[in-house]
Amino acid sequence: MGSGTEIAHASANVLLIGNDLRKFAATVKTARWCRTVILQNFYGTLIVDALGIVLAAVGMINPLLAAFIHVSSELTFILNSTRLLPRFSKQD
Numbered sequence: 001m002g003s004g005t006e007i008a009h010a011s012a013n014v015l016l017i018g019n020d021l022r023k024f025a026a027t028v029k030t031a032r033w034c035r036t037v038i039l040q041n042f043y044g045t046l047i048v049d050a051l052g053i054v055l056a057a058v059g060m061i062n063p064l065l066a067a068f069i070h071v072s073s074e075l076t077f078i079l080n081s082t083r084l085l086p087r088f089s090k091q092d
Helices: 004-011 021-057 063-084
Strands: none
Touching: 021 063
16 A cells, blocks of 8 residues: 555545645636636537527528528637637746
8 A cells, every 4th residue: 555645646636736825726717717718608609509590490591601600600619719828928
């Protein structure tokens, strides 16, 4: 059997390396921000696609136009996801 540290590493859900809890708080903040953007993209996709399907089914728009709207919305949601990319700033 291993040492207590090895057992703690194996059974932990979160492993903190270091003594600075501010890094953990920053990680939680980043995770919440990611979850928010993911949910925006998910529900946005569902709404736009459902609306396009309904409008195409009742004949209010051409199915080709519905497909174009779908592709455009996917591009919008991909661009929304780019907000998660790290920002590089010039540090002197």
